[in-house]
Amino acid sequence: MDIRSAAEPAATQDRTTIERTSDREVVVTRTIDGPSPRVFEAWTDADLLRQWWVPRSFGLKLLSCEIDARVGGTYRLTFDTGGGEPMAFFGRYLEVTPPTRLVWTNEEGDGGAVVTTATFEEDHGRTRIVVRDRYPSKEALDETIAAGAMNWNDETFDQLDELLVKLGAGTRR
Amino acid sequence: MVQYSDGRLDASFAALSDATRRGVLERLGRGDASITDLAGAFRMTLTGMRKHVGVLEQAGLVTSEKVGRVRTCRLGPRRLDVETAWIEAQRRLWDARFDELEQVVAQRRRKEQIDGHPKRG
Numbered sequence: 001m002d003i004r005s006a007a008e009p010a011a012t013q014d015r016t017t018i019e020r021t022s023d024r025e026v027v028v029t030r031t032i033d034g035p036s037p038r039v040f041e042a043w044t045d046a047d048l049l050r051q052w053w054v055p056r057s058f059g060l061k062l063l064s065c066e067i068d069a070r071v072g073g074t075y076r077l078t079f080d081t082g083g084g085e086p087m088a089f090f091g092r093y094l095e096v097t098p099p100t101r102l103v104w105t106n107e108e109g110d111g112g113a114v115v116t117t118a119t120f121e122e123d124h125g126r127t128r129i130v131v132r133d134r135y136p137s138k139e140a141l142d143e144t145i146a147a148g149a150m151n152w153n154d155e156t157f158d159q160l161d162e163l164l165v166k167l168g169a170g171t172r173r
Numbered sequence: 174m175v176q177y178s179d180g181r182l183d184a185s186f187a188a189l190s191d192a193t194r195r196g197v198l199e200r201l202g203r204g205d206a207s208i209t210d211l212a213g214a215f216r217m218t219l220t221g222m223r224k225h226v227g228v229l230e231q232a233g234l235v236t237s238e239k240v241g242r243v244r245t246c247r248l249g250p251r252r253l254d255v256e257t258a259w260i261e262a263q264r265r266l267w268d269a270r271f272d273e274l275e276q277v278v279a280q281r282r283r284k285e286q287i288d289g290h291p292k293r294g
Contacts, residue, residue, distance in 0.1 A: 016268035018260055026263070030271045034278035042277050052277045055269030129271070139203050145259040146199035 023138035028131040036122035039129065040099035043118065044069035054079065069096050075104065109144065112136030188232035189255070193217070194225050198234060198248065198255070205247040208237075 016030045032039065042048040046067040054062045061080040068074055076090040088108060095103035100120055105113040117132045135141040188194055193215055200206060200214060212222040226246055229235035233251035237244050 016264055016271055018264040018267065020256070020260060026260070028263070028267045030267065032271055032275040032278065034275065034282060038278045038281050039274070041281070042274055048277055048281070052270060052273035055266065055273055057269055058266065131267070142202040143199055145256055146195060146202055 020141075024135040024141050026133045026135075026141070028133075029129065031126050031128045033126055035099075035125060036120040036127045037099040039120050039127045040102070043102055044096070044098075053077070069093055069102070071096055106133075109140065111140050111143075114140070188228050188234055191225070191228075194229055197222075197225060197229060197246075198252070201235060201246060201248050202252075205245050208244045208246065211246065 016028065018026065018028045021027050042052065044067065046065045049067060050062055050065040053065070054060050059082065061082075063078045063080050063086055064076070066074075066076045071093055073093045073096075074090065075093070076088060078086045078088045081087050089106060091105040091107045091113065093102070093104045094115070095101060095117075099122075102118045102120075103115065105115055107113045113136065115134045117130075117134070119130045119132075121128045121130075135144065189198075196215060197211055200211065206214070208219060208222050208226060211217075211226070212219050215222065217225075226235060226237060230237060230249070233249045234255070235246050236249040237246045239245075
């Protein structure tokens with residue numbers, strides 16, 4: 001399934017693409033302006049990460065952000081979800097190779113850690129970012145997808161409705 | 174090829190609006206199950222579970238087949254919609270995130286030029 005070609009036929013390679021590349025892996029890519037050392041720094045410095053990791057438009061509030069970006073070091077982010085217990089994301093860094101590669105685990109889920117590999121490749125002052133989320137099993141990714149659906153709100157449903165209608169328009173005839 | 178018509182979409186999303194039904198989908202994602210298994214897993218009467226499975230079947234999210242006295246449920250063809258939707262929601266999140274990352278990087282570079290040297294945070 002290639003969502004981007006169906007939804008945005010004219011998309012350039014600079015925009016964000018996402019693909020489920022296997023039973024247990026999802027890959028996100030994007031090219032942004034700026035040299036890779038500056039981009040890498042924004043992923044490994046808590047004060048910088050907190051400025052962008054939670055997009056303003058997503059209605060989540062970042063309560064805390066602790067990062068020790070060394071091999072074996074840990075991170076912990078907590079969010080206010082607008083009611084109830086804060087949500088925590090945490091894990092450990094497996095590889096820290098400035099300015100090209102960062103690997104960490106996400107350990108908040110059941111049934112094993114998700115391993116995320118982010119690579120940063122600079123070309124003419126721009127940096128291509130590839131983020132690869134590898135789930136412990138197909139079941140773990142399927143469950144994440146189903147569980148993600150539980151957090152959808154009315155707005156999500158509206159957006160999805162639009163998207164599916166658009167995708168459907170391409171396949172119907 | 175899966176057909177997307179508005180009526181079916183509404184049915185999918187209405188089916189997903191209930192936490193038990195989303196739980197059933199999650200459970201069937203791990204493997205097929207009988208109505209009896211599902212009723213047990215969700216501490217529900219057989220009648221109650223049949224009703225939920227009926228809604229999911231109408232939406233195409235689940236299919237079921239009766240062999241002898243056991244009705245076995247599995248994920249239906251429109252399960253793919255849920256994945257498509259999740260993937261798109263993730264893409265939107267990362268797209269917004271990368272836009273803000275780009276701004277953070279641009280600010281750092283401006284600050285560097287003013288300070289005249291790269292600065293570690």
